Amino acid sequence: MALIRSVFQDELDSVSQSLVDLTSMVSASMEQATTAILNSDLNLAQEVIAADEKIDDFQHEIDARIIDIIARQQPVASDLRALVTALRMSSDLERMGDLSHHVAKIARLRHPDPAVPTELIQTITSMGSAAVKITNKTGIVITTRDTDMALEVERDDDEIDNLHRQLIGVLIEPTWKHGIETAIDLTLLGRYYERYADHAVSISRRVYFLVTGKFAS
Amino acid sequence: MALIRSVFQDELDSVSQSLVDLTSMVSASMEQATTAILNSDLNLAQEVIAADEKIDDFQHEIDARIIDIIARQQPVASDLRALVTALRMSSDLERMGDLSHHVAKIARLRHPDPAVPTELIQTITSMGSAAVKITNKTGIVITTRDTDMALEVERDDDEIDNLHRQLIGVLIEPTWKHGIETAIDLTLLGRYYERYADHAVSISRRVYFLVTGKFAS
Numbered sequence: 001m002a003l004i005r006s007v008f009q010d011e012l013d014s015v016s017q018s019l020v021d022l023t024s025m026v027s028a029s030m031e032q033a034t035t036a037i038l039n040s041d042l043n044l045a046q047e048v049i050a051a052d053e054k055i056d057d058f059q060h061e062i063d064a065r066i067i068d069i070i071a072r073q074q075p076v077a078s079d080l081r082a083l084v085t086a087l088r089m090s091s092d093l094e095r096m097g098d099l100s101h102h103v104a105k106i107a108r109l110r111h112p113d114p115a116v117p118t119e120l121i122q123t124i125t126s127m128g129s130a131a132v133k134i135t136n137k138t139g140i141v142i143t144t145r146d147t148d149m150a151l152e153v154e155r156d157d158d159e160i161d162n163l164h165r166q167l168i169g170v171l172i173e174p175t176w177k178h179g180i181e182t183a184i185d186l187t188l189l190g191r192y193y194e195r196y197a198d199h200a201v202s203i204s205r206r207v208y209f210l211v212t213g214k215f216a217s
Numbered sequence: 218m219a220l221i222r223s224v225f226q227d228e229l230d231s232v233s234q235s236l237v238d239l240t241s242m243v244s245a246s247m248e249q250a251t252t253a254i255l256n257s258d259l260n261l262a263q264e265v266i267a268a269d270e271k272i273d274d275f276q277h278e279i280d281a282r283i284i285d286i287i288a289r290q291q292p293v294a295s296d297l298r299a300l301v302t303a304l305r306m307s308s309d310l311e312r313m314g315d316l317s318h319h320v321a322k323i324a325r326l327r328h329p330d331p332a333v334p335t336e337l338i339q340t341i342t343s344m345g346s347a348a349v350k351i352t353n354k355t356g357i358v359i360t361t362r363d364t365d366m367a368l369e370v371e372r373d374d375d376e377i378d379n380l381h382r383q384l385i386g387v388l389i390e391p392t393w394k395h396g397i398e399t400a401i402d403l404t405l406l407g408r409y410y411e412r413y414a415d416h417a418v419s420i421s422r423r424v425y426f427l428v429t430g431k432f433a434s
Contacts, residue, residue: 070287080287081284084287168401171397171401172397187405188408
């Protein structure tokens, strides 16, 4: 029994490590997508778009492993909850990859024109850095199950929400001179970063709940 | 063994019925959100916003039941896959509820002003009807596991994508006279309907995969 238990624990740790690897892939993807959109870098945008398939494949592989562990080990109580939570986290991460992909697609659509006008470069730069920072912390939360850091991720999300409000504020200023099409792009971009960060928060909340049995508030 | 098997089948059917009930709640929510935004109906918008909590609670209840069934019945192979798929479908449905809620929040934010200018009322009306139609079909797909209808849902989604393109087309016309703020609202609205329908497609694809073992293409 002790042996089976230990194999199970190894399998759980290996799933957790894969989720951390997926987190790194997603973080790199958003970092590159942000660089691509700020520099109108078509090649980098294409790379991000192509990498999304790798993220999806890796997610499917992780999910198949989790389902296989449930079928073979028939875990109950907290072990089963940890595995179901892992399925949900992989789904959050896959969606974060989609959102980086959406950012890269706007870069590709507008290339060779810049998608982001000069007065919003700082805001998008900051949204991109905040998104990468929050993803990296989320990876640490998955590894360490550090509940304080899980709450920190929640606070970091407020930073992205503030930047998002700033962005919309610039778009609706009477001095906005870049027209509706650019405003539409920027509205969607803002939404993509915001949703991306929401999924990171959701992962941290899931870890928090797993460890404490309580919802983070 | 036959008895246990039959209890398990009953439990699976009951989960399936709850997912159909959740689908109806989500469909009603999007129908009301669309009416609220078209008629600037603040009370109805508030109702939709309040009902989102009921949708979330019901989803949590369904998920807890699914996890309890996995723990007690320790299903393998196709039974386990069906239950994992049910978890994913409940998560899609919960997100569809969030998106109706977002539509209602735009209605509330702009009230007493209309959020949708006259020339886009027809497009939003059609997006709303298409969203409700696709959700109701999704409910039938969950009940009947009808793979032809699952593919139909996929085609219905093209209708929403077309309407979405029409919407953006109107926003970027040089004759657009409602300013940036309204364009931002309509960009987000279009995105909400599009994502809502994407989740319905995702549910139908999951059923298709469960029945055929193949991805719908």
